[in-house]
Amino acid sequence: MKHLDAMKLAATPCAWYAKAKGSKRKRQSEWLRRAAVETYFHGHYGAFDQTIATVNTPPAPSKQRRLDRLMLEFYLHPPQTLDEALRNRRHEHGLGECPSCGNPLMPDTLDHFLPKEHWPEFSILPNNLVPQCRDCAPHKGTRYYCGTNMRAMFVHPMYSAALASVRFRIDVSLHGGRPQFAIKISVKAGTSDTDMERIKLHLAKLHVRERIQTFCVRHWSHWREKVETLGIDIEVMFQGLVGPTVTSPNGRNWAMAFMKGVLRDADVLAALGKKPLLAPPPPEDTVELVWDGPGATGRSGGQQAGRSEKRTRPPKAGPATP
């Protein structure tokens, strides 16, 4: 999982507040241009970093609900420039795995780290919007503070590097011919006790261990089907995907840990269906399509296509004959 410190933007002045303030939504943006309102929001934004850092007490609840809900409106119905910024944060981050759980899929949702349902004033604050996978979303939901553990439930991937030290290990064994997956999660040596407790709570609240079990069962079926239908040499493929880190049993995400677990055991590899490659299919008999007009290329293709079009043009409709 990746530390997203590069995604952290200046909270004040907030570039996204400026986008909302400059929008054409006259009635709403006029509110944001009022000096007292701007001061109110920038006061909140200025305190955001401290709010995230204070993990042992719950954040102060929203006070000016009407004004706060105004920000929620800008998130739910953003003007064009703000909508572009939101879309970029949701999709253009270059992440190959969820920064909150290690799910090896490109995260395509935005999580309000301080849930917008309880703290709507942070609805469009960039640092409160974290890329997250769709499987984390229902577990995180509108939760933030855990009264039982007396601390924030989740670790913010932009404000803490703790999650980046998490490593997954999956030991695969066979019982009655069926695979069993033993999941171990570790952190880098030297991680503080506080960070370890926070990581454990974070991963537990997101049900990460249970979700890895489900992932392994599905992944096993997926690769078995690939072996059956495509004749993949699973050992060669996994070694290529894992690369030089094959010497370490740990993976930075679930897929890496799964592949390494399979590669460590010859019986497991055989059970997954290591098979010789199938003979390649014969080349298909095809004819290239050639287009006329600008950008057309190829041997006299344009001219021929033009003549062909003339021949196939339907005759002009004449007057109806009785």
Ligand SMILES: [Zn+2]
């Ligand atoms: Zn996730």
